Amino acid sequence: MNRVAIGVDIGGTNTAIGVVDTEGQVLIKGSIPTPKHGDVNLYIEELAKAIEDMIESVKRLTDNVEYLGIGIGAPNGNYYRGSIEYAPNLSFKGIIPFVDLLKEKFPQMKAVVLTNDANAAAIGEMIYGGAKNMKDFVMYTLGTGVGSGIVVNGEMVYGHDGFAGECGHTMLIPNGRLCGCGSKGHVEAYCSAPGMKRTAFEILVRDNATDSLLANKSFNELDSKMIFDAAQQGDRVALEVFEQTGKWLGQALADTVHHTSPEAIFLFGGPTAAGELLFKPVRESMEAHLLPIFKNKVKVLPSRLKPGDAAIIGASALVHKELAK
C-alpha cells in the first residue's frame, strides 16, 4: 500500500495541488487559479472538485493507495485554528476557517492541516530534505516576500498565537524602504526578489551606471533572474546586488541565530539559484555579525526540496508530521 498525502499550496495567483508519497515524490500534480471573486465557499467547491478529480486520476493508475490527509500551505495560515487570517494577497477577507470547510468535503481524511507557506517548506525540509537529522534549524524562503519557519527541538515553532516565524518582517534598516506589510525597513524589503530589483536601481542611480546591462530594463521589467544572468556575464551592478543582498541577509540571519541558535539555516527560493554568488556574502556577513560563541558553528545551506514542487511537498509533509505526533 502506497501511503500518500495531498499537498495544497495556496498562492496569490494559483493553487497548486499534488499527491505526494512518504519519500516526498510527487505522483501527480495540477493547479487551479486562486480566485479573485472573494467567495471562499465557492473556492472550497472548486478546490474539492480538483482534489477529487486528482484522486480519480490516481485510481485509474492504481488501487494500491491510502490517503493519509491533506496539508495546506497558505499565506497567513494559522496552524492552531486551521484558518487563513487577513491574508493581504488573497481575495477572501477576514478569518477563514479553511480546515473546517475542507474537512466537510473530505471527512474520510485522518488529518487536514494548515500552516503558512514558509512553515510548510520548513516541515518539508525536515521530513524529506536536508534537515532530516536536525532538531534545531530555520528555513528562510526568498521570493516575492521573505518568509521563515523555525524548528526548535524537532518541533515547528508556532508560538502562542500560531503565527510564529515572520523573520521577513524583522527590522533591517530603521526607517528604511517601504515593506509590503506597510511598515518600513523590514528584511523583506531588501532580501526578497523585488528587494533585489530595488537594490539594482539604487546602485544604478548612485553610480549613474549607464553601461550596466540592467540599465536597459524598466523598473517593472527587471527581475531577480535577469540580475542573476547579468551577474554571470560579469555585470558590475548585478554583482554588487548579490554582494549587498548577501550582506543584508547575513545580518538578518545573525539576528535569528541570536534568538534560537539553530544548527543550520536553509535558504529556499528563486534567488538561491545564484548559488555561491549569494551564499558566500550571506555566510561572511552572518559570521561577522555573530557573537563569538556562535561563530563558525551555524551552517547556511540551500534547501534540498525540488524547486517546482517544494510548496506541494512541504504542504504534504504537514500531514506526516501531524500523524507522527
Added chain:
Amino acid sequence: MNRVAIGVDIGGTNTAIGVVDTEGQVLIKGSIPTPKHGDVNLYIEELAKAIEDMIESVKRLTDNVEYLGIGIGAPNGNYYRGSIEYAPNLSFKGIIPFVDLLKEKFPQMKAVVLTNDANAAAIGEMIYGGAKNMKDFVMYTLGTGVGSGIVVNGEMVYGHDGFAGECGHTMLIPNGRLCGCGSKGHVEAYCSAPGMKRTAFEILVRDNATDSLLANKSFNELDSKMIFDAAQQGDRVALEVFEQTGKWLGQALADTVHHTSPEAIFLFGGPTAAGELLFKPVRESMEAHLLPIFKNKVKVLPSRLKPGDAAIIGASALVHKELAK
C-alpha cells in the same frame, strides 16, 4: 520535609548563593566575591565551602530539609555542556566544565544544572513568577547588559549549541553605538542601563541642555537610577531618555515577537523600576512595529520575581525544571 534547591548566581563582581524552597522563597542567602585570580579550581573550593557553610547554617535551624540540587546562572553558561565558555567579564578563560567540577564536591545532589543568567531568570519566572501558566513567553533582562531567555511550548529554547536567547545582541541600529561584545548597533548598546546613560548624554549634547539635572554628573557618575529620579522631578532630558529607550526596546521586542510569537514578554532589571515611564513607550513602539496579525495580542509585563533575590531564585528554579523532566 522541605524540598529545597541551592541557587548560585555568578556575576562579574559577586557570586550570590541562596537556599530556595519550592515556592520560590529564599530561606537563607549569602555571597562571596567572584575572584579575579583566574584559577577556577580555587574558585570551586571557595564556592563549595560557602555552600557547605550555608547547608550547616540551615542544619542548625532544622533537620527537615531535602536538598534537590544546585542551579547555577552564569554569563555564557552552556546548558548542554554545563560549562562557562569564554565569559568576557570573568577571570576564568576558555571553556570551564563548571558542572563537572562542582558535582565532584556534591555527589549527593540529584541535579547540578547551569545555564546563562537570563535563561535562569526566565525559568524562575516560569516556575515561581508571572509565567506560571504560560507556555510561550520571553524574558528580557535589563542591567549592565541586555539578556534574554525564550520559552517555546513550555520548554526553554537552548538551541543546537546551548546558547540560544541572546536578543540583546540583535541589531537595532546598523553601524550604531559600540556594543560591549565588540560589534556595533546592538540592542544592548541602547537599552541596557549604561545604554540609557549614553542616551542621556546624546540628548544633553544635541540640545546643549545645561538646565537638565543630568548635566551636573560626569559620564562615569550618571546611572539609570539617577535618570529615573530626575524623570520623576520632571526633568525633560530624563523623560526623553525613557521615551527613547522605550521606542528602541519596543522595536527589539517586535523582532522577537516576529520570531517566536510569545504570549507575553517580561522585562526584568533595574530600569524596569520606572514602571509606566518605560513600559508605556515600550508597548506603543512594539505595537507600532508589529505585523497586523500580532497587534494587541502580546503582553509586555514586569517580572514578578523579587528584584534582589531574582538571580538566586531563577538559578534554583533550574533544578526544579530539570527534575520535572
